[in-house]
Amino acid sequence: MSQHFVASKLSSISLATADPVQQEVLAAAQKQVGFIPNMYANMVNVPGVLSTYLHGYNAFRQHSGFSPAEQEVVFLAISQQNGCHYCMAAHSMLADKMSGVPAPVLAAIRAHQPIPDARLQALFAFAQELVRTGGKPEAATGATFLAAGFTERDALQVILAAAAKTLSNYSNHLFETVVDERFAAYQVA
Numbered sequence: 001m002s003q004h005f006v007a008s009k010l011s012s013i014s015l016a017t018a019d020p021v022q023q024e025v026l027a028a029a030q031k032q033v034g035f036i037p038n039m040y041a042n043m044v045n046v047p048g049v050l051s052t053y054l055h056g057y058n059a060f061r062q063h064s065g066f067s068p069a070e071q072e073v074v075f076l077a078i079s080q081q082n083g084c085h086y087c088m089a090a091h092s093m094l095a096d097k098m099s100g101v102p103a104p105v106l107a108a109i110r111a112h113q114p115i116p117d118a119r120l121q122a123l124f125a126f127a128q129e130l131v132r133t134g135g136k137p138e139a140a141t142g143a144t145f146l147a148a149g150f151t152e153r154d155a156l157q158v159i160l161a162a163a164a165k166t167l168s169n170y171s172n173h174l175f176e177t178v179v180d181e182r183f184a185a186y187q188v189a
Contacts, residue, residue, distance in 0.1 A: 007174045012041035021047045029054060035182075039086055039168055042175040049167055056164035064157040066123075068099035073120050074161045076109050077127035084169035085188060086177045092186035110188055122148035127158050135159070 013022050014036070025047045029040050032054070043050040061071060072095040079087035092110060095101035108115045115121040126145040129137040137145075145155065171177070179187055 004173060006176055007042075007045075010042070010045050010175070012038065013044045014041060018044065025051050025054075032058070035180075037090070038177050038180050039090075039172055042177055043168070043171045049171060053164055053167040056160055056167070060157060060161045060164060064160070065154065066157065069095070069101045069105075070120065070123055071161075072099040072101050073105070073109070073115075073124050074127045074158055075165060076106075077124045078131050078162050078165040079169055080109065080112075081128045081131045082165065082169040082173075084165075084172050086172040086179050086183075087165065087168055088188045089179045089183040089186040092188070093183045096186070119148045123150065123158075126150070126155070127162070130155075130158055131162050 013026065015023060015026055015030070018026055022044045025044055026036055026040065029044075029050065030036050040050055043053060060074075064071060066074065072091055075091045076088065076095065079091060088110075092106060095106045096103070102117070104116050105120055107113075109124065115124055122144045126137060126141055129141045142155070146152075
């Protein structure tokens with residue numbers, strides 16, 4: 001197995017070390033979440049990466065029409081498909097503590113097992129296949145997604161989530177981001 005490229009010459013940015021543009025983005029991020037996650041401190045090396053992520057993430061959270069639990073299932077599906085251990089830990093904690101994802105659903109996702117809720121399974125499968133196929137899920141997967149009560153507009157919302165998660169997942173790969181202490185108990189082995 002080959003080693004992947006790591007951004008070894010870039011370091012995390014704090015409010016104290018940030019230039020004015022980075023500082024503005026970090027301050028806004030801190031106001032939103034109450035702290036600066038390690039992921040944000042890395043992404044802000046290019047302020048446009050973090051600000052674009054925050055905009056897309058917030059648009060999905062506020063306007064997708066998905067319930068908080070459904071949002072978390074989408075983020076977990078994408079992060080798992082992309083192999084992002086940081087986002088798997090963070091969204092597992094959010095799923096468990098804030099978004100109301102049922103424990104058996106979260107356990108199934110984390111164990112790569114079928115989800116014991118047909119609607120959430122259809123959503124999860126659609127999100128993963130959308131990412132895995134570069135936006136070309138099979139017709140049968142789309143039909144199952146629609147039969148579960150989702151719409152074509154919902155499919156576009158999943159694309160929005162995938163775009164935001166691609167920014168964070170890929171940045172975390174590039175930086176080998178250390179999972180923040182508040183998410184550490186949810187790391188996936």
